[in-house]
Amino acid sequence: MMGQFSATPSSSRVMFDEEDNNGLVLCDKYLPVEVLIEIFCHVDCKTLLRCQLVCKRWKMLMNHVWHKKTEWTLGKPFPWNDKMPWTVYYLACTKKPYERNLVKNHSGALYMKYWNLTQNGGHQWRVEKPPAGIPELPQTEPLFKDRQTCFATSYEHCTKVQVIILTDEGIHPHILDTYQPPIEVSEWYGCRWDCPAEYQLRVKLLRHDNTKIDEFLFREVLEGEKLNRWLKIAHVFQNYGPGLRRITFEHRGKDRSFWAGHYGSKMAGACVCVRNP
Template structure:
């Protein structure tokens, strides 16, 4: 066994995992595909989960101007989209005078992680099947009852879905804590053929004279050197 192959096995604790002889183990070791976050640009809003999310600034004078539906940030490495939702007048008593309604929108960000391009090898994914840990953090707020959605898919080489997990939490509008809320999932026992991880989350924003976003940070996809059951 080459010294680089031994270093990979020792550093990652993957004894018993298939270690093909035909791989460039030096390059694999330098890529460090196990145990690190494979999401690029995980915090495009420049926020940190270890610091409380900033309180929204309420202007003394309404901003006016055209409606805005996307937060400011560096969204490189992400594919983004905006879905503006129709006005919701439900719950308003008949005959009530409506001066203005908030207009909500979903802001989605997605990224596809190519596991082989990150340094993982086929036999490891197909036979050893290490755990794939997904994590995200979003801002608790009273903006709406549903402000966050996460969908993660494990895909084959031809992008066929092998396994997927969707999270759609509901917010407690009676208790305002304004903290980061963790969302996570572990894929295990997913079977052979996984080559990509498709990560997509959607955050709800509101516009009523000013823009009120739902913020997020710390998106991650980590392949851990743990054999799945």
């Protein structure tokens, strides 16, 4: 009769038993756990999200699958423990946040995009293509292999900052709080052959409410043998404690002769790199 519906379950509900083959029999064929994990590792990340909803057996296997897939994707060992949220692995696989530069537009190829200009004195910030009055950027540095651009400052202080939200980049709070992976910050800096200059780098580790956890501050006067050459400053943050969520990378400079034009310090290759935990 139209409008009526009746259904009889094909079988009674079976309770999950870790000792039986539930979830391991596909198309009437038994697959050992090791084989099933290997198959899952070849599945794309979005499909894996659906796979872990299929049954309890598959859900139990998923952390092992995610861990193995993460190590495949990154090409390096990755931490494992029973309490690790699966989202740690998902973010590592999809965003690949480790061992890469998290600073956007590190040398001015996109002019001032992604940077907040907090001081723009004198003749203001400028991007030089290629750098003027100084040798080319080191070709041994991968960041400069196909790019010869740098930021240049003027005769009054020029300061700009970029904020890196680590969770947005794919680094899970569990990794930051539990493993505290080393964080390396670096930059190349220099000045012209004919004018001394000042350079400063300040990097802060911050909690989500912007309270400071740690800070690295470097200042240098570029004169004498430091003229007309590229120098590199680098620092590694370690054992910084729980709560880290964002990093501010701020650099500034000016010339010491108050000359019109861009005779101040030059900066390129700004880098913040979270090492594999």
